[in-house]
Amino acid sequence: MKKAFLIFIGCYFVSSFCFGQVHTWTGNGDNYFWSDADNWDQGTIPLIDGVGTVIIPTGAEVHSTSTINFEYGEFTGGGTLFNNGAMNLINSDEVLTSKIFSNISILSSTYINVFRADGILNTDPILINEGAIIYSGYASGIGLFNLNGIGISFNSLQPGILFISSDFTKTGIEDVIIDVEMNICCYDFTVAEGTLIIEPYTVNNVFGPYFDIPQGASLFLKGNTIFNGSGGSVTGNIQGLLEITNGLAANPSILGSFFFDAEGEIILNNVTFQGSGTFYSRVNVFIPENTTATIDGPRFSNQRTLYAGHNSTILLNGETRLSNSSNGEMILNECVIEGNNNQRITNGGFITINNNSNVFVDNVSFENYNVLNIGNGSFIMGDNSELDNYYYFDPEFPEWEEYGKIIGSGNFRFPTYNSQTVKNNGMFSPELGITTMHTENFSQTDTGFIEIEINDLNSFDKIENIGATNFEGGFKIELNFQPSIGDEFIVYQSDSSITSCSPISTITANYNNYDYVFDVICNTNNITLRLTEILGMDSFSNNGVSFYPNPTSEVVNYNISKDIIFDNNNMIVILNGLGEILKKVYIDKPLGNINIDDLSSGLYIIKLITDKKIVSVSKLIIE
Secondary structure, eight states: HHHHHHTTTTTTTHHHHSSSOEEOOOOOOSSEEEEEEEEBBBBOOOOTTTEEEEEBTTTOOEEEEEEEOOEEEEEBBBEEEEOOSSEEEHHHHHHHHOEOSSEEEEESSSEEEEEETTTOOOOOOOETTOOEEEEEETTOOOOOEEEOOOOOOOOOOBBBBEESSSSSEEEESSEEEOEEEEEOSEEEEEOOOOOEEEEOOOOOEEOOOEEEOOOOOOEEEEEEEEEOSSSSSEEEEEEEEEEEOOOOOOOEOSSSSSEEEEEEEEEEEEEEEEEEEEEEEEEOOOOOOOOEEEEESSSEEEOSSEEEEEEEEEEEEOEEEEOOOOOOOEOSSSSEEEEEEEEEEEEESSSEEEETTTEEEEEEEEEEEEEEOTTTEEEETTTOOEEEEEEOOOOGGGGGGGEOESSSSSSEEEOOOOTTTTTEEEEEEESSOOEEEEEEOOEOOOOOEEEEEEEEEEEEEEEEEESSOOOOOOOEEEESSSSOOOOOEEEEEESSSSSSEEEOSSEEEEEEEEEEEEEEEEEEEEEEEEEEEOOOOOOOBBBTEEEEESBSSEEEEEOOOOTSOOTTTTTEEEEEETOEEEEEEEEEESEEEEEESSSEEEEEEEEEETEEEEEEEEEEEEH
């Protein structure tokens, strides 16, 4: 404790000498009102001059409807004061300012004002000692707690409790500290100016305040701040600084489901969250450079923007799960994300690697359901990590095809290949124009694909890999010029022999109303696309599938190559120019026809889907 507090310890035993006159409640008057002098043993009302000791015995209940000015002394005795007027806790002297609450309950439904008198410099805090409770907003949130230039502390073995269940306002430019046990609930909690530091000796329970912090003001939540769940939430408008950090010997906890839903930004500065709840972050979060944010047990759901500064670290322990929701974004500078037992990171939104940064990820299971944009930086997964780049396709609703996307022109390092831990089922794309993506230990499953843009013979996307390659799946091509039969494009290059290479054998791209069919050729250390066929509007043979006649008006016949393996989900779908499915027919034999006399005249797309894969895409004219 502060040295200044210790000079008052002796006064506890000789309070009549230190704190002036002692008033003990007898209740011999009306046994109700503070202002009835007959209720006090001295026959006078306490604290007429703001100084003295007030003893309210255990079991006694005193009601005050007038203003109580308390400048120096002590409230004690074990009883309860219902403050229905106002209570002013005033530093009015440069030395004699000790105001102690011990073994007493102050239940306020009106104003509690803590301030210094004009011209007084002394900022000694009021003391809420063991057994004392000051409850602002006792009557269903009615009241206001004003704190101006004075802190709140204790000098007993354990602190008392400050319960804020009313509006709270901190004013004054001074840094003010509250280190007693604190409960903050449900109403406006305003730091209008200066800095308020809440660093409880025991605990600070946060249930659901509205934090209002304008520019220039600061609120620090240090140590054992418990964000209580069961639908608890923080809302507010944070234009100044709100920082959550560890204390000297304690750290915050998450209990149950807790929602932090505010405008502005919170800062996580060398903090460790514990508990078993879920923290729903609907506020922008900033992890400063050269600091560490540890999540040890709770789940953390980012639903706004999480920004990790240069050389910052995110540590995941226990049952922790870090998720970036569909409306969330994580912006990562040069940083480390590390677990200790494959803790899960789920990306359902956007993750962006910022400014040529290197992001190292190890001992985590990374599941990508939406977009990871590595830009021109690096996303380096250690060999103790797991990767699942998501893919979903329902043959009954093929327009709902979904996949995780990893895009950019930088470097993506896969963990060393293991079919159980490396599942690249989605898309890799060297986006941002014609560019090259760099990978290490590239691996792709049969549903995965690489998106390639081709502008001319010398200008096209590609992937350059270092290390092992396990390649299945295929390519999607955006064709922006007219190639010739036999033109080749090396779209995948490895510095060593490709370990296994079994891609989809052909791929079709469209340019200027023509379909261009490319063979996918596996070489020793590269994969090449070679143009083998150009299909016009009068030709509909595509990957061993023919649809005829064309144009047609009543039926379309199909002839499917015997090399295509059927399963129980073979279907032909017909789509309009907007991609809407107009007809879907399950088939169980390679020859047959489909009635199309219910479709209007026009240009359509017809697809064959087998084994949940699109095998053929062609155009169909209905007259």
